[in-house]
Amino acid sequence: xxxxxLDPQAALAELQExxxxxxxxxxxxxxxxxxxxxxxxxxxxASMGMQVTMFFTFWGLxxxxxxxxxxxxxxxxxxxxxxxxxxxxxxxxxxxxxxWGLGTRLMKLVMRRNRMPGVPELxxxxxxxxxxxxxxxxxxxxxxxxxxxxxxxxxxxxxxxTYLAEAKExxxxxxx
Amino acid sequence: MAMHSDVMLDTLGLFxxxxxxxxxKKIKELxxxxxxxxxxxxxxxxxxxxAWCETTGHQFLGLEEEQNGGTIxxxxxxxxxx
Numbered sequence: 001x002x003x004x005x006l007d008p009q010a011a012l013a014e015l016q017e018x019x020x021x022x023x024x025x026x027x028x029x030x031x032x033x034x035x036x037x038x039x040x041x042x043x044x045x046a047s048m049g050m051q052v053t054m055f056f057t058f059w060g061l062x063x064x065x066x067x068x069x070x071x072x073x074x075x076x077x078x079x080x081x082x083x084x085x086x087x088x089x090x091x092x093x094x095x096x097x098x099x100w101g102l103g104t105r106l107m108k109l110v111m112r113r114n115r116m117p118g119v120p121e122l123x124x125x126x127x128x129x130x131x132x133x134x135x136x137x138x139x140x141x142x143x144x145x146x147x148x149x150x151x152x153x154x155x156x157x158x159x160x161x162t163y164l165a166e167a168k169e170x171x172x173x174x175x176x
Numbered sequence: 177m178a179m180h181s182d183v184m185l186d187t188l189g190l191f192x193x194x195x196x197x198x199x200x201k202k203i204k205e206l207x208x209x210x211x212x213x214x215x216x217x218x219x220x221x222x223x224x225x226x227a228w229c230e231t232t233g234h235q236f237l238g239l240e241e242e243q244n245g246g247t248i249x250x251x252x253x254x255x256x257x258x
Contacts, residue, residue, distance in 0.1 A: 021231075044193040047200035048231040116191050125197060 020051045022170035024163065029176055030059030031095035032104060032119060038176045039122035045172070046129035053170075054126075055163045057136035060176075061145055062087040063119060064133060069149035078144030085143060089120040089151075127153055134158050179238060179253050181213035182206065188249070192220050196228050199254070203234065206256045211237065214252045217244075225252040233258050 023045040027038050042052045056064050067090060071082025097103035111118055117125070127133075134156045140147070147157065156162065167173045185202045187195040195216045203212055214225065222239060229236035237253035 040193050043197055047193065047197045048228055049200075050231075114191065115189050117194065129197070 020049060021172075022166070023050050023052045023172040024167045024170045024174070025052070025054045026163070026173075026175045027054055027056050027060035027063065028058050029095070030062040030092055032092035032107075033095050034176050035060065035063045035089075035092055035119050036122065038174075039119060039126055041174065042131050043122060043125050043129060046126065046131050050172075052126075052129075052131040053134060053166050054131060055134045055136065055166075057139045058143070059085075061135060061139060061143065061150075062092060063089050063123070064135060064151050064154060065145060066149055066151050067091060071144045072146040072148060073144035078142075080144075082144030082146075082149075087145070087149070089123055090118070092119060132156070134162065179213075179240065179251075180211060181253060182210040183212050185212060185214045187214060187216045187218075189217065191218055192224065195221055196224055199225070199228065200232070203232075203254065203256055208256050208258065210256050212254045212256065214254065216250050216252070217247045219248070219250070221250050221252060225254065229254055 023042070025038050025042055027035060029035065038054065042054055046052050062085065065087025067088025069087070071079045073079045073082055093101070094104045094107060097107075108118060132155045133153065135147075135150060135154050135158075137157050137159055140157070147154075183202065183206055185198060187198055190198070195214060195218060199212070199214050202214075206212055214221070225239075226236045228234075235255040235257045237255050239253075240251040242249045242251065
Protein backbone atom coordinates (compact mmCIF):
# COMPACT_ATOMS: atom_id res chain seq x y z
CA UNK A 1 0.00 0.00 0.00
CA UNK A 2 1.31 3.43 -0.83
CA UNK A 3 0.42 6.52 1.02
CA UNK A 4 0.80 9.98 -0.40
CA UNK A 5 1.92 12.57 2.04
CA LEU A 6 0.11 15.83 1.64
CA ASP A 7 1.71 18.98 2.91
CA PRO A 8 -1.20 20.95 4.39
CA GLN A 9 0.63 24.25 3.99
CA ALA A 10 1.27 23.62 0.32
CA ALA A 11 -2.28 22.40 -0.26
CA LEU A 12 -3.68 25.53 1.33
CA ALA A 13 -1.37 27.76 -0.67
CA GLU A 14 -2.42 25.99 -3.85
CA LEU A 15 -6.08 26.44 -3.00
CA GLN A 16 -5.62 30.13 -2.33
CA GLU A 17 -3.63 30.46 -5.52
CA UNK A 18 -6.32 28.83 -7.67
CA UNK A 19 -9.21 30.65 -6.03
CA UNK A 20 -10.43 33.33 -8.40
CA UNK A 21 -11.00 36.87 -7.26
CA UNK A 22 -14.66 37.70 -6.90
CA UNK A 23 -16.86 40.66 -7.71
CA UNK A 24 -20.49 41.16 -6.70
CA UNK A 25 -22.81 43.83 -8.05
CA UNK A 26 -26.20 44.72 -6.60
CA UNK A 27 -28.26 46.17 -9.44
CA UNK A 28 -31.10 48.12 -7.85
CA UNK A 29 -31.50 50.73 -10.57
CA UNK A 30 -33.42 50.15 -13.78
CA UNK A 31 -31.94 53.20 -15.51
CA UNK A 32 -30.21 52.40 -18.78
CA UNK A 33 -27.01 54.31 -17.97
CA UNK A 34 -26.63 52.71 -14.55
CA UNK A 35 -27.42 49.17 -15.75
CA UNK A 36 -24.99 49.70 -18.63
CA UNK A 37 -22.24 50.69 -16.18
CA UNK A 38 -23.00 47.59 -14.12
CA UNK A 39 -22.65 45.35 -17.17
CA UNK A 40 -19.46 47.09 -18.33
CA UNK A 41 -17.87 46.43 -14.93
CA UNK A 42 -19.21 42.86 -14.88
CA UNK A 43 -17.91 41.96 -18.35
CA UNK A 44 -14.61 43.74 -17.72
CA UNK A 45 -14.07 41.85 -14.45
CA ALA A 46 -15.00 38.52 -16.05
CA SER A 47 -12.45 39.22 -18.81
CA MET A 48 -9.85 39.75 -16.11
CA GLY A 49 -10.51 36.24 -14.83
CA MET A 50 -12.69 37.26 -11.90
CA GLN A 51 -15.83 35.43 -10.86
CA VAL A 52 -18.76 37.84 -11.12
CA THR A 53 -22.20 37.69 -9.51
CA MET A 54 -24.95 40.19 -10.31
CA PHE A 55 -27.82 40.46 -7.85
CA PHE A 56 -30.92 42.09 -9.39
CA THR A 57 -33.46 43.72 -7.11
CA PHE A 58 -36.28 46.34 -7.36
CA TRP A 59 -36.03 48.31 -10.65
CA GLY A 60 -32.92 46.38 -11.63
CA LEU A 61 -35.21 43.40 -12.24
CA UNK A 62 -36.57 45.24 -15.29
CA UNK A 63 -33.26 44.54 -17.02
CA UNK A 64 -33.76 40.77 -16.81
CA UNK A 65 -37.46 40.77 -17.75
CA UNK A 66 -38.57 39.51 -21.12
CA UNK A 67 -40.02 42.41 -23.11
CA UNK A 68 -43.75 42.54 -23.57
CA UNK A 69 -44.59 39.93 -20.96
CA UNK A 70 -47.64 40.63 -18.85
CA UNK A 71 -47.57 39.94 -15.12
CA UNK A 72 -49.02 36.66 -13.89
CA UNK A 73 -49.26 37.83 -10.25
CA UNK A 74 -52.16 36.41 -8.25
CA UNK A 75 -53.75 39.65 -6.97
CA UNK A 76 -54.90 42.54 -9.16
CA UNK A 77 -52.86 45.24 -7.36
CA UNK A 78 -49.55 43.60 -8.11
CA UNK A 79 -50.74 42.56 -11.56
CA UNK A 80 -51.49 46.24 -12.23
CA UNK A 81 -48.07 47.24 -10.96
CA UNK A 82 -46.39 44.65 -13.15
CA UNK A 83 -48.38 46.00 -16.10
CA UNK A 84 -47.47 49.66 -15.52
CA UNK A 85 -43.80 48.95 -14.84
CA UNK A 86 -42.50 47.96 -18.27
CA UNK A 87 -39.53 45.62 -18.49
CA UNK A 88 -36.93 44.39 -20.95
CA UNK A 89 -33.22 45.15 -21.43
CA UNK A 90 -33.93 47.30 -24.47
CA UNK A 91 -36.69 49.40 -22.87
CA UNK A 92 -34.75 50.90 -19.93
CA UNK A 93 -34.94 54.72 -19.68
CA UNK A 94 -31.98 57.05 -19.15
CA UNK A 95 -31.66 58.40 -15.59
CA UNK A 96 -31.47 61.92 -17.02
CA UNK A 97 -32.57 63.43 -20.36
CA UNK A 98 -35.04 60.61 -21.01
CA UNK A 99 -37.58 63.20 -22.31
CA TRP A 100 -40.47 60.73 -22.63
CA GLY A 101 -38.29 58.38 -24.64
CA LEU A 102 -36.82 60.85 -27.14
CA GLY A 103 -33.55 61.41 -25.25
CA THR A 104 -33.01 57.70 -24.73
CA ARG A 105 -33.67 56.97 -28.42
CA LEU A 106 -31.16 59.62 -29.46
CA MET A 107 -28.56 58.18 -27.07
CA LYS A 108 -29.11 54.69 -28.49
CA LEU A 109 -28.72 56.07 -32.02
CA VAL A 110 -25.39 57.67 -31.11
CA MET A 111 -24.26 54.43 -29.48
CA ARG A 112 -25.21 52.35 -32.54
CA ARG A 113 -23.40 54.76 -34.86
CA ASN A 114 -20.27 54.42 -32.73
CA ARG A 115 -20.57 50.62 -32.49
CA MET A 116 -21.00 50.82 -28.72
CA PRO A 117 -22.74 47.78 -27.23
CA GLY A 118 -26.02 48.54 -25.43
CA VAL A 119 -27.56 46.72 -22.46
CA PRO A 120 -28.91 43.72 -24.46
CA GLU A 121 -25.55 43.15 -26.18
CA LEU A 122 -23.55 43.55 -22.94
CA UNK A 123 -25.91 41.12 -21.25
CA UNK A 124 -25.22 38.52 -23.95
CA UNK A 125 -21.46 39.01 -23.46
CA UNK A 126 -21.88 38.70 -19.68
CA UNK A 127 -23.71 35.37 -20.05
CA UNK A 128 -21.04 34.21 -22.47
CA UNK A 129 -18.34 35.03 -19.89
CA UNK A 130 -20.18 33.05 -17.17
CA UNK A 131 -21.34 36.03 -15.12
CA UNK A 132 -23.90 34.68 -12.64
CA UNK A 133 -27.35 36.28 -12.44
CA UNK A 134 -29.34 36.17 -9.20
CA UNK A 135 -32.90 37.50 -8.98
CA UNK A 136 -34.18 38.71 -5.61
CA UNK A 137 -37.31 36.76 -4.76
CA UNK A 138 -38.72 39.29 -2.27
CA UNK A 139 -38.80 42.18 -4.72
CA UNK A 140 -40.02 39.90 -7.53
CA UNK A 141 -43.07 39.23 -5.37
CA UNK A 142 -43.44 42.85 -4.28
CA UNK A 143 -43.38 44.18 -7.81
CA UNK A 144 -45.71 41.59 -9.26
CA UNK A 145 -43.04 40.07 -11.48
CA UNK A 146 -43.30 36.31 -11.88
CA UNK A 147 -40.38 33.99 -12.67
CA UNK A 148 -41.85 32.89 -15.99
CA UNK A 149 -41.72 36.49 -17.28
CA UNK A 150 -37.94 36.72 -16.76
CA UNK A 151 -35.30 35.91 -19.38
CA UNK A 152 -33.75 32.44 -19.54
CA UNK A 153 -30.43 31.89 -17.81
CA UNK A 154 -31.15 33.25 -14.32
CA UNK A 155 -28.81 31.15 -12.19
CA UNK A 156 -30.53 31.55 -8.84
CA UNK A 157 -33.62 32.95 -7.17
CA UNK A 158 -32.47 34.00 -3.72
CA UNK A 159 -32.38 36.54 -0.92
CA UNK A 160 -30.06 38.62 1.21
CA UNK A 161 -28.18 35.71 2.83
CA THR A 162 -27.12 34.35 -0.54
CA TYR A 163 -25.90 37.80 -1.51
CA LEU A 164 -23.97 38.31 1.73
CA ALA A 165 -22.40 34.86 1.58
CA GLU A 166 -21.08 35.82 -1.86
CA ALA A 167 -20.12 39.37 -0.91
CA LYS A 168 -18.09 38.37 2.14
CA GLU A 169 -15.82 36.26 -0.10
CA UNK A 170 -15.49 39.00 -2.72
CA UNK A 171 -12.88 41.73 -3.07
CA UNK A 172 -15.12 44.14 -4.98
CA UNK A 173 -18.75 44.73 -3.98
CA UNK A 174 -20.75 47.44 -5.72
CA UNK A 175 -24.27 48.78 -5.26
CA UNK A 176 -25.69 50.37 -8.39
CA MET B 177 11.24 49.60 -35.36
CA ALA B 178 8.05 47.65 -34.80
CA MET B 179 7.96 45.07 -32.04
CA HIS B 180 7.62 41.38 -32.80
CA SER B 181 4.19 39.76 -32.53
CA ASP B 182 2.71 36.37 -33.45
CA VAL B 183 -1.00 37.19 -33.55
CA MET B 184 -2.78 40.47 -34.27
CA LEU B 185 -6.13 41.65 -32.91
CA ASP B 186 -7.86 44.64 -34.47
CA THR B 187 -10.23 46.47 -32.12
CA LEU B 188 -10.35 49.77 -34.01
CA GLY B 189 -13.61 51.64 -33.47
CA LEU B 190 -14.52 49.65 -30.37
CA PHE B 191 -15.00 51.18 -26.95
CA UNK B 192 -14.37 49.94 -23.42
CA UNK B 193 -14.91 47.12 -22.41
CA UNK B 194 -14.82 45.50 -25.88
CA UNK B 195 -11.02 45.62 -26.52
CA UNK B 196 -10.35 43.89 -23.19
CA UNK B 197 -13.11 41.32 -23.70
CA UNK B 198 -11.79 40.50 -27.17
CA UNK B 199 -8.22 40.32 -25.82
CA UNK B 200 -9.22 37.86 -23.10
CA LYS B 201 -10.84 35.62 -25.73
CA LYS B 202 -8.02 35.92 -28.25
CA ILE B 203 -5.24 35.15 -25.77
CA LYS B 204 -6.72 31.67 -25.28
CA GLU B 205 -5.82 30.84 -28.90
CA LEU B 206 -2.13 31.56 -28.33
CA UNK B 207 0.57 29.24 -27.04
CA UNK B 208 2.55 30.24 -23.95
CA UNK B 209 5.37 32.57 -24.94
CA UNK B 210 3.61 33.92 -28.04
CA UNK B 211 2.98 37.65 -28.36
CA UNK B 212 -0.42 39.20 -29.08
CA UNK B 213 -0.59 42.63 -30.67
CA UNK B 214 -3.80 44.55 -29.98
CA UNK B 215 -4.58 47.65 -32.05
CA UNK B 216 -7.07 50.12 -30.63
CA UNK B 217 -8.04 53.77 -31.07
CA UNK B 218 -9.50 54.03 -27.57
CA UNK B 219 -7.04 55.97 -25.42
CA UNK B 220 -8.15 54.08 -22.30
CA UNK B 221 -6.24 51.04 -23.59
CA UNK B 222 -2.97 52.70 -22.53
CA UNK B 223 -3.87 52.12 -18.88
CA UNK B 224 -6.34 49.25 -19.29
CA UNK B 225 -4.05 46.79 -21.03
CA UNK B 226 -1.25 46.94 -18.38
CA ALA B 227 -3.95 46.63 -15.67
CA TRP B 228 -5.51 43.63 -17.43
CA CYS B 229 -2.07 42.01 -17.73
CA GLU B 230 -1.30 42.55 -14.07
CA THR B 231 -4.57 40.95 -12.97
CA THR B 232 -4.50 38.02 -15.37
CA GLY B 233 -0.77 37.27 -15.02
CA HIS B 234 0.25 37.92 -18.61
CA GLN B 235 3.27 40.04 -19.46
CA PHE B 236 2.78 43.55 -20.83
CA LEU B 237 5.64 44.13 -23.27
CA GLY B 238 4.94 47.65 -24.38
CA LEU B 239 2.98 50.24 -26.31
CA GLU B 240 3.45 51.96 -29.65
CA GLU B 241 1.49 55.00 -30.75
CA GLU B 242 0.95 55.74 -34.40
CA GLN B 243 -0.63 58.91 -35.77
CA ASN B 244 -3.16 57.86 -38.38
CA GLY B 245 -4.90 60.83 -39.95
CA GLY B 246 -6.90 62.48 -37.18
CA THR B 247 -6.75 59.52 -34.80
CA ILE B 248 -4.03 57.77 -32.87
CA UNK B 249 -3.70 54.02 -33.13
CA UNK B 250 -2.44 52.40 -29.93
CA UNK B 251 -0.60 49.13 -30.41
CA UNK B 252 -0.16 47.11 -27.24
CA UNK B 253 1.92 43.95 -26.96
CA UNK B 254 1.05 41.14 -24.56
CA UNK B 255 3.07 37.99 -24.01
CA UNK B 256 0.99 34.98 -23.00
CA UNK B 257 2.60 33.82 -19.76
CA UNK B 258 0.32 31.06 -18.47
